[in-house]
Amino acid sequence: NAGVTQTPKFRILKIGQSMTLQCAQDMNHNYMYWYRQDPGMGLKLIYYSVGAGITDKGEVPNGYNVSRSTTEDFPLRLELAAPSQTSVYFCASSYMGGTTEAFFGQGTRLTVV
Amino acid sequence: AQSVTQLDSHVSVSEGTPVLLRCNYSSSYSPSLFWYVQHPNKGLQLLLKYTSAATLVKGINGFEAEFKKSETSFHLTKPSAHMSDAAEYFCVLNYGQNFVFGPGTRLSVLP
Numbered sequence: 001n002a003g004v005t006q007t008p009k010f011r012i013l014k015i016g017q018s019m020t021l022q023c024a025q026d027m028n029h030n031y032m033y034w035y036r037q038d039p040g041m042g043l044k045l046i047y048y049s050v051g052a053g054i055t056d057k058g059e060v061p062n063g064y065n066v067s068r069s070t071t072e073d074f075p076l077r078l079e080l081a082a083p084s085q086t087s088v089y090f091c092a093s094s095y096m097g098g099t100t101e102a103f104f105g106q107g108t109r110l111t112v113v
Numbered sequence: 114a115q116s117v118t119q120l121d122s123h124v125s126v127s128e129g130t131p132v133l134l135r136c137n138y139s140s141s142y143s144p145s146l147f148w149y150v151q152h153p154n155k156g157l158q159l160l161l162k163y164t165s166a167a168t169l170v171k172g173i174n175g176f177e178a179e180f181k182k183s184e185t186s187f188h189l190t191k192p193s194a195h196m197s198d199a200a201e202y203f204c205v206l207n208y209g210q211n212f213v214f215g216p217g218t219r220l221s222v223l224p
Binding site for chain 2: 004031033035040041042043044045048050058090092100101102103104105106107
């Protein structure tokens with residue numbers, strides 16, 4: 001069972017470059033999320049989606065964009081990378097809100113230099 | 114507003130001794146609560162969840178947690194720590210569509 005798959009695992013970007021972090025899930029989950037994890041800060045929600053074609057901002061959306069054209073895929077786009085975006089990024093999915101847990105990918109470690 | 118507090122940023126125990134990781138929450142609703150574990154350079158794995166059924170919840174690897182509404186707490190315990198338990202632990206609250214994470218507690222297990 002693949003679950004939630006994130007690519008790439010590691011990436012180094014130069015300031016001002018752009019990139020897309022890929023996320024795919026094979027559990028037919030409606031809800032998908034992008035989080036960033038910074039040391040001692042827990043996970044902060046960047047964007048989320050409750051279904052194909054529907055996305056919404058989380059706590060820290062500035063500098064990021066998302067799209068959800070299919071149930072399976074939820075890419076995160078970084079435009080004009082900045083050092084403040086150096087972080088570990090996690091994609092997650094859940095069947096629905098409420099009582100169901102989230103399943104996480106293995107993370108993408110991004111460094112902006 | 115919904116929030117999660119983990120009272121200890123770092124807990125250190127000896128192998129074979131009990132583990133207690135503390136979590137308090139604030140929620141306007143009756144919450145769903147979870148504990149996740151993250152081993153170094155890994156993703157997050159679900160340990161256990163509370164969803165308004167039994168207040169004492171058993172999870173994987175011998176962990177359990179008790180939901181106490183009067184104390185707004187959901188502390189994680191394990192009777193006997195193992196070296197493989199060394200990791201970061203997150204208490205998480207689910208409300209509506211989203212999840213709110215505590216800042217995490219790093220558990221060290223000494224031989």
